[in-house]
Amino acid sequence: MDTRTSREAAAAAMRTFPFTAVVGSDDMALALILTTVSPEVGGVLVRGEKGTAKSTMVRALAGLLPAVDVIEGCRFSCDPADPDPACPDGPHPAGAPATTRPAKLVELPVGATEDRVIGSLHLEKALTAGVTEYEPGLLAAAHRGLLYVDEVNLLHDHLVDLLLDAAAMGRGTVEREGVSIAHAARFVLVGTMNPEEGELRPQLLDRFGLTVEIAAPRDPAVRAEVVRRRLAYDADPDTVAARYADAEADLARRIRSARTGLPTVVLGDGALTKIAQVCASFEVDGMRADLVTARAAVAHAAWHGRRYVTREDIRAAARLALPHRRRRNPFDAPGLDEELLDRILGDDEPDPPPPGPEVDPSPQAPADAGSEPADGPRTEAGSDADSGSDFDSGSDLERVEEPATAQAADPATEPDRASNPTPATGPAPAGTVSGTGQPFRPKLFTVAGVGAGEPGRRSRAITSNGRTVGATPFVGRGGAVHLTATVRAAAPHQRRRGRTGPGLLVGRDDLRLAVKQGREANLVLFCVDASGSMAARARMEAVKAAVLSLLTDAYQRRDKVGLVTFRGGAADLALPPTSSVEAAARRLEMLPAGGRTPLAEGLLCAAHTLRVERIRDPRRRPLLVVVTDGRATSGPDAVARSRRAATALAAEGIAALVLDCETGRFRMGLAARLAEHLQADYVPITDVAASVLTTSVARHRARVA
Known part of the structure; x- marks a missing residue:
């Protein structure tokens, strides 16, 4: 196979299903696009049952992202216009050579190790050449791009803590094995999960700017269209990609235009007061909900080519930013009472800001990006929402019903029913x-003691994560290498092994694995x-x-x-x-x-x-x-x-x-x-x-x- 054929085969293998060809939920498409237009929104969490094209759509989004300028040779993707002064590959001089590359979509697997996420000492160079060199992890690779975590609710707790720290600080920090490194790690966090497999910790849930609930369509015609397009793509991906190429290009241009117009969108005092009123009425915790709703409303206005935020923008932002932040019991499903939202917003538009320069209406130019392709309406897989709404939230959506669950008792007013149960009043009818x-x-x-169960937050146990408490000889099983113990085991044998220069001669019997103590479930x-x-x-x-x-x-x-x-x-x-x-x-x-x-x-x-x-x-x-x-x-x-x-x-x-x-x-x-x-x-x-x-x-x- 010649070089050209190899490149074509690799490109075909990496090609993803077109974003505009997915059938179903407009809410998910809108949320992904808003966080792409304004990364400050804080990312998206997609909750839905299995087989609803969550991963397909996230991966398809990567091809629509604008390219980024990076300093040539920088492993941390520094911006030539504003390089990180603390970059481990820096300092970068003014006028350093730059290059343009596509924005990255970095996937964080559920089974990733801590070393792979935050980076670690380059083990080979440390042992062979005696050189201390930092090997970047996935957080560094995701800088200025997307970090995608599939099945984010199954991620180990210690990795969740690392993501929380990086998302909050915008930096990744490594303090281990003699390495002290800090680097920029600003990324859009996109996670998908199936709620049937467990919920997210509240701290991580709040870090996602927007959340979307999706489900498989119940309309037989829509389901048939999903299967039809998927079978066509599997049979001939090139033809399907070519069919949607114009729609993909138009959508990418519209995203770029919305990004350009974003700084000129005005959030007036009336709109800001309305956002605060909505958040207060839904009793959300903290102020992050207000900030995210405001940023999402501005992004929604830019997406539609408006120069200031309107009631429609606030409603769209609130529907995506508040469901997972409202105060609820542990077993209440996320959701939002849209009738209450409409009552709070009222029918009046917020007072417009003072007149100013008009925004370039170019975001509206490719208005056909969400229009119907030749073979049918463009929608997204896995939702009941109507197709062809141009990722808009203005259509009436089915209200999310909240399950009836018991509210926690107030100890000041409610007697302890468990300690003082009400006497039985006689058996009730069967059923x-x-x-x-x-x-x-x-x-x-x-x-009591130390177990060896699955990682959790209950009892002490020897697990694959946690703090290092010892070392054990390598006997064929996997795990993190305990560098200090390995060096200590190899050091006495260097003269016998004939070492004459720098570095360390390490044998298989010298390898030691870290014994880590965490919590089990x-x-x-x-x-x-x-x-x-x-x-x-x-x-x-x-x-x-x-x-x-x-x-x-x-x-x-x-x-x-x-x-x-x-x-x-x-x-x-x-x-x-x-x-x-x-x-x-x-x-x-x-x-x-x-x-x-x-x-x-x-x-x-x-x-x-x-x-x-x-x-x-x-x-x-x-x-x-x-x-x-x-x-x-x-x-x-x-x-x-x-x-x-x-x-x-x-x-x-x-x-x-x-x-x-x-x-x-x-x-x-x-x-x-x-x-x-x-x-x-x-x-x-x-x-x-x-x-x-x-x-x-x-x-x-x-x-x-």
Whole structure:
């Protein structure tokens, strides 16, 4: 294959699906374009179910970005017009040779190591030549471009902390292994995630300027068009790319024009006051929401060629900047009441600013960038929004409904329902769904000792991240090299190995890997009795409040959770073990109660679930939380079968906690006997205060460790 053919093959392999050919959500396209027009907006988080072209559209955006001027040979992409005085490759003299290159889209994989993200000492040169040289990481590569994190919610916490620091300071800092480096790292952060796999930490969520919710279209015609275009592209990418080349070029020109007109857009006092009123009305935390909304409104005005910000610009910006910042409970989905937004904005335009020079209307020139291509409307994959709206937000969109979840109790006005449950008022009809009582704040509980589970925020563990606490010989497994320990192991053998000059002769046996101590996550499996004996409304509300409190703690500590329920004649794995505690909270909210009590079936289902999960994830330590009054009334020999199931669980070494939901003056004590067979801790419902419940879990976890 000649050189030209090789280049053509490489170009075909790197070609992405055209941005203007994607079918679906205009909201996502608008958010990506606004943050491209004004990088100060702060990036975009795209939330949506799998298979909705999130990654496809982000990668397609890179081809539309304006090129950047960089100093030739600078590994940190310094701007010739304003070089970084602290650049590790500097100082750059005035008039240094410059070159122009396309803006970079740097992808941060979920499994990236800390060294790959922030950079590290050049190990080869350090060991062979004795030279201390810094090797830049992904943050340096993303400077003045896009940093794309797919499945950002699955990123390890220590990498999230690095991103937070870099996004807040605009600089990457390395202090390790004798290297002290700081470099510019200003980038637009674009993340995609599937909420079913777990939520983001609030600190990182707030760093994204805009957020978008997308879903697969339900219209068969739209779905057919998605498949039609994708199949055409897979069969002949060159032809499809050529078909949309004009639309891509027009869109790129419009982005450049909007960037040029951005500095001349005026944000009047009336518009600024309206933005502040909107943010205050939605009770957002902090002032970042006001700043992001203002910047996005200015970018939206520039995108539409206006010289000052209007009501339409404020509405578009608020819809994208506020949903993930409004004050909400942990299990509330992000969303915005658009009817309330319209009432706050009113029908009047904000007072225009004083007359000034007109903005060049060139951004409106390529108005056909969002028009319909020859083969159909230009829309984006994975949304229900109408096509052909030119990335505008003026069309009426379906209101995002907020799930009904319990608000946290005010300790000054609300009695502790867990400590003083309301007496049961009698069983409810079979299938009754009770509300959730007021959840309470649980304490932090950890496992004593040091485990070896998945990275999380719960218990101490030896993990792939965290602070270095020691070194271990290299035995074929991967990991970060402990440089100091490796040098120390190789140093005594240099004369025998014939070293005569600088550098270090290192053998395989000298390599040492860093032992890092961080935090692990646990698996909390709830096994909840939903039979008729539990169906009394006050009792079930107290049960749901206790479980919801532990779910809240699991959400904050990055635990994995699962939910088994049993009622009638069978048990059901209502929620397989997952990192999405939001899904568990929704299942708990909709949990019906009534019928007989198949306790044995519930315990057997829990045992099977834990065995399967142990095969999938053997390092994660489980805790089984059985929520029941101890009755067993379903099937022949129900009591004996439940005892045998409990004894079998205990024999497998499963850590367990029995939460006794029996109330009233006369009690049978069945749950206490169940706890004995399970070798589990026992907590009566009357003692389910936050301190009592979480301390019991901590005590049992410590015993397991």
